[in-house]
Amino acid sequence: xxxxxxxxxxxxxxxxxxxxxxxxxxxxxxxxxxxxxxxxxxxxxxxxxxxxxxxxxxxxxxxxxxxxxxxxxxxxxxxxxxxxxxxxxxxxxxxxxxxxxxxxxxxxxxxxx
Amino acid sequence: xxxxxxxxxxxxxxxxxxxxxxxxxxxxxxxxxxxxxxxxxxxxxxxxxxxxxxxxxxxxxxxxxxxxxxxxxxxxxxxxxxxxxxxxxxxxxxxxxxxxxxxxxxxxxxxxx
Numbered sequence: 001x002x003x004x005x006x007x008x009x010x011x012x013x014x015x016x017x018x019x020x021x022x023x024x025x026x027x028x029x030x031x032x033x034x035x036x037x038x039x040x041x042x043x044x045x046x047x048x049x050x051x052x053x054x055x056x057x058x059x060x061x062x063x064x065x066x067x068x069x070x071x072x073x074x075x076x077x078x079x080x081x082x083x084x085x086x087x088x089x090x091x092x093x094x095x096x097x098x099x100x101x102x103x104x105x106x107x108x109x110x111x112x113x
Numbered sequence: 114x115x116x117x118x119x120x121x122x123x124x125x126x127x128x129x130x131x132x133x134x135x136x137x138x139x140x141x142x143x144x145x146x147x148x149x150x151x152x153x154x155x156x157x158x159x160x161x162x163x164x165x166x167x168x169x170x171x172x173x174x175x176x177x178x179x180x181x182x183x184x185x186x187x188x189x190x191x192x193x194x195x196x197x198x199x200x201x202x203x204x205x206x207x208x209x210x211x212x213x214x215x216x217x218x219x220x221x222x223x224x225x226x
Contacts, residue, residue, distance in 0.1 A: 093211035099163050099211040102158075
């Protein structure tokens, strides 16, 4: 079946450094790639998403890049802050018309003050 | 306020005692989904529904049932719970699960003894 691989599973950075999380997907028809952030004890929430007709998207300190040829996409967080500490999930749509998402296993990001 | 609600939020039960976790959304979303979250395994999809009376299996459907008789509600039924179903459960809804943001409920912490 279709799957999404996410790396690394844990990531520790110093405050102010950049963090990069990478995902690869298997379904060549995937065309929607969201990223969710889950703070401790809370529900996942969308932080940024990208569609297949775009190679890069930025929103303040976060950015997502997409390489459809290689079937991978990445989340970049610059100038990390302690409040960025959370679990981040990538996801990819399944096929063009199936209307579903597959999630990666998550990356636990720790930002040390 | 646009939201996804789940009840109960916490539940401790015994093996074999049937239970239902309710999920309701007030955003008129077509798509709804159930996930379970276990340490190191990320968000695994149990069942999803792209419209009323349409449901499909996710990655881990064994031991669960769902129904979608009306657009706003998507209950998760455990006919005979077992200890391996102890987990954190999230319901989510979206205009289209594979193309738009999924809004998650607050989660239900289930313990089966």
